[in-house]
Amino acid sequence: MQLRKLAFAAVGALVIGGTAATPPASAAEQFVPLLVYRTGPYAPNGIPLADGFNDFMQLVNERDGGVNGVKLAWEECETQYNNDRGVECYERLKAQGATGSSVVNPYSTGITYALIERATADKVPVLSMGYGRADASDGRVFPYVFTLPITYWAGADVMVQYANEKEGGSLKGKKIALVYHDSAYGKEPIATLERLAEEEGFQFQAFPVAHPGLEQKATWLQIGRQLRPDWVFMWGWGVMNSTAIKEAAAVGYPMDRFVGIWWSGAEADVVPAGDAAKGYKSLNITGVGTNAPIFEDIKKLHADGKGLADPKNIGTVLYNRALVNSFYFTEALRTAQGKFGEKPMSGEQIQWGFENLDITQDKIDSAGMTGLLSPVKLSCADHEGGGSAVVQQWDGAKWAAITDFISPRRAALRPAYEASAAQYAKEKGITPRDCS
Amino acid sequence: MEPAMEPATAALEAESQETPAPKRLGETLLSVDDISLSFGGVNALSNISFEIREHEILAIIGPNGAGKSSMLNVINGFYQPQKGRVSFKGTTFRRMRPHVAAKMGIARTFQNIALFKGMSTLDNLMTGRLLKMKRNFLWQALYYGPAQKEEVAHREAVERIIDFLEIQAIRKTPVGRLPYGLQKRVELGRALAMEPDLLLLDEPMAGMNVEEKEDMCRFILDVNDEFGTTIALIEHDMGVVMDISDRVVVLDYGRKLADGSPDEVRGNPDVIDAYLGVSH
Amino acid sequence: MLYREAGQFKTSYGSDQAIFPIRQDQIGIALLLLVAVLGVPALAGEYWLETIFVPFLVFSLAAIGLNLLTGYCGQLSLGTGGFMACGAFFAYKLTTAFPELHVLVVFLLAGVGSAAVGVFFGIPSLRIKGFYLAVATLAAQFFLVWMFNKFDWWTNYSPSGVISAPPREVLPGIFLTGTEATPITKYLFLLGLVAVLALVAKNLTRGAIGRSWMAIRDMDIAAEIIGIRPLWAKLSAFAISSFFIGIAGALWAFVYTGSVEALAFQIDRSFQVLFMVIIGGLGSILGSFLGAAFIVLLPILLNNVPAAIGLQMSVEMVSHLEFMIFGALIIFFLIVEPHGLARLWQIGKEKLRLWPFPY
């Protein structure tokens, strides 16, 4: 009986407690919702990402006093990489702050898909940096989605360029295998790679790996013992990456011919594989290491006890990616403020800021981010901005870039974006904007 | 009123008349012919034949493990005999299936009560009417018009059984919470709700005290009397068996020892041997 | 003293068999519906409508579906996610192939399609029982998700395998899906649909079909002997359950998230719905609602409460706590009341009936 009463009381308390709302952020601040995943299967990737966001925004507030005097405010919301949780987080945070959510970085292809319509309706820009829909680069159909600096399709192109160069300028007669996470994300590069296989004369075969990717023995037996391709590309995520590297080593596949996408190239993807991962390569959309001048400021921030990140994450691949991501946002904010005045911007104004974003090498250098990113310039029609990617290699202890930033051949990609976006527009009954 | 409900109504009308109806022993209702059943080499039944006539009360007796329950299980199709046939209402079956038996009018109760424990008494009795409910699920989904009418009509029939068995007070109680004796009564009620032509009762009085046994005897006799239902029952209490049955079949080690009126069976030396444990 | 049934006599079996035989309950449910139709849209903000009421209603429907199968018919299923995926993808194919079809018809047809799939995967239940059956339904779960993920036809050859609900009107000019759909439209549409379907479920469970399911659940052998055909009872439970779950899947994809890929209906989804049924109460329609509310609200509460009472906690900690509290609550409920929230509710009502007298 006592227990039953307790149960009632517990339920009651929860219900009452839940109705209380969180206090709103102060009026002069620019609010940024942070959809993070610090727990769940993808936490090893989510933690450094979230840390990077926190540190950069803290740095902007502490060092510069905000962006043009407008301080940044943010709140984390745990999605566990779960689509419906992501939607809930987005809805919960979108009305916060003086002007509501000014940008949303979902960090999950699935959540990005789920938010495109909502955010477009709410006029909140979605910045899907190196993930999400590639065809959203067509700003005429997707006014509120930004894919800078580079999409998966472009990533596939960069990989092929890299392999081409290593093979001495021709891939004719070579074999390339793709190991991909059997999901929306993993399927993105297939069409591009099939097109390139035809154009450049290499043989292409794709191997799906079922979620979560702990099982790859069969896949790698096929690759390593039967097909024996010249190159293996990988679109992996989470535990699938380290498992793939181990299984590749188990069938004796050479690591320096194994190239992952930028989501298969963080520390968490190679460390669990141990020595087997030595020599493994991946693309990256940002620079690696802590050489850029901004890290001096970050170290100082931490020395002052104001750092928010776990110090061991500083300079890791995903931490740096989050720095660049936040930098894109603050620059877009600055651009918007240039037109609309130095106050917190609404989502609609930030969208204008993104479409007119022009990050030149000078701006990168003066922000102390030299080497971390390549210049991008967006427009109403082009939401990808002409970014590029580097190839990096794991030496057993750290990642090191082994190429300069390589630009994808967008002349061929752009029509593919437009065709796909046009199909989407037709299905959704959207009339594309006129950007001319 | 649907034709299917006539016997019950007739019986209920008969209730009001004080004069006891004469025993209406009739044609052979069910006959089992040369039944043999074995489980992995153990013979449960060998070459058993007997018949049950309309309106009679037949008792099947015998020591533990004699094959009595197996016999009932063969009759209503739960066990498939290796040899032999079962004929019911003139139709002969090589293999009887439980739901076919139910449809043809055979109902039964079990030695270890087989009620639906999660459901109320009323619902348990209503399950006995399932075969008689004809509305398809679309009507049921609406619970309106014909479906509701049908539901209420069957509820009335079930209420009559509830009155008959004097279990009005436990109508809405989940049967899992009822005492043993009442559960036995509800199980009998569920079998009656099917308005069977043949009722198989497996130890209906096991584990009951004298008072409960008396009640149960009264119900069995009333059912036989008023509804005219043919009854085959298994019972250990010899006093009860001799009192209420018209005929007795004795089984031992899967064989039939005797078949006849209570008095005949009582005097049969084989039966006495079996019960007193004299070696064969 | 308010909750008393003394003096309310039933004069017919029909009124005794009503869903809410006690007058106070009738008034209560009428008030609840009134609040749901008028009060909630007026008072609740967009956030509450979009992220709490909408998923709550969708999940309630899925939980009712699973409850019919598991709670009423006793067939443990872990294939809920797969059947939801059926509904979502069937609805997508239907509405893109026949854009003029009304969206409600699309959902119902998607439910019928899911029911057919459910019957197919229910066939093993004729031979397999209990946990063996639960594991066998996982075959359906994995196969269905794989199929929708693998074959482009289901997604109209979208390169990524994601389907996105095209804009559809529920009444002329009022959009249910797409960018122009308002939370209130979504909510009211769901409320109406779920209320009607819940009534259908309730009717089925108190009628002949429901009793044959419960008979199979409680003792399948005895059920067979009173003339219930296990084949028919089990397959009808699979069909109707999958019908409900399929519609819930279609609503999930169309009304709640708006776009969905097959992986959204992974095994986790199956477990999520199963937990709703367990926590809410097996064999109770009301329990399905309570369970869905509990599971939808708990994480949101756990995320908000510490902040509201001024407790600083990292999202990481909150999320770990959520797991622990969730696990502990399941165990707690099972120990205190294995029949779930619905039973607690009933006990509460019985208490109220006697109040203020202890006996």
Add this chain to the structure above:
Amino acid sequence: MNATLARPLTLWLLALPVIIAVLGLALQGLAAVNASVFFAWSYFLEVLFAGLLQGVMYALVALGFVLIFKASGIFNFAQGSLVLFAALTMVGFIEMGLHWTLAFVVTAGVMVLLAVVVERVVLRPLVNQPHIILFMATIGIFYFLDGFGQTLWGSDVKVLDIGIPKQPLFVLQGVFEGGILVNAFDLVAALVGAVLVIGLAVFFHYTRIGRALRAVADDHQAALSVGIPLKTIWAIVWSVAGIVALVAGIMWGSKAGVQFSLALIALKALPVLILGGFTSIPGAIIGGLIIGAGEQVAEVFIGPLFGGAIQDWFAYMLALVFLLFRPQGLFGEKIIERV
């Protein structure tokens, strides 16, 4: 092992080469008519062998399920999180500077402690409840342990290396050109699995505790009434299952890294369980071998016909087909229904 098991086992052993040959020939035929399928005998054997070894890894997880089911009739949904929790704890101790052997012992102690707590807090209040209720309680344990483990040790991916060799080996080089590839790690895992199964089988059949365990499995109340201490037995069985989970956690953790996803491998153990039967320890191994080999062969040779990634559902379908013929699993106890 007793006679009832010996007979099917010998039958299986005799039938095995025939099954393998028939399967190989069938796939060869498939390869001949369909260009997307590649077949060579050495490759087939390689895949088969890899599958069998993978199957042992599944069996390691399945064993934990079998133990608890056998002794208490509970389908322990939390077994996967026990694996994760054990591995996390062990890595945690290693990171504190303990040698791995010492860490193993300490972690085993933690698992025993956990078993005692589970018995005291969860199982004891639920004695004599229907199995479905106990099953749901283990779901609660699953969630709790997931959260608790991560709170204690963090969500980062961790490396567990206790020095098991991992290099590829090539065997039978005389028979096939290039030999057949086998991974040293998988061989070690197979060895560990075999030792564990033999040890547990001996424990169950020849010790007093083992007999008591089997009595409890049959009927809680009957066992209590003949004086078997139910509480102790449950604590023991959960401890043993915890230690089995620890072994599985070490093997899987060194293979895939210690992280959240480890809890998901429980899903791979389920088809193994249905195939082998919930109550048979040798069944878990045989089931593991069949599922492991079956799904690898299917993925490699049949998968290309459908675009691949079929192994997840194939394992379940395989188990389902078996179930239709033997509803109690290959080695499960036959269910006799009585009225």
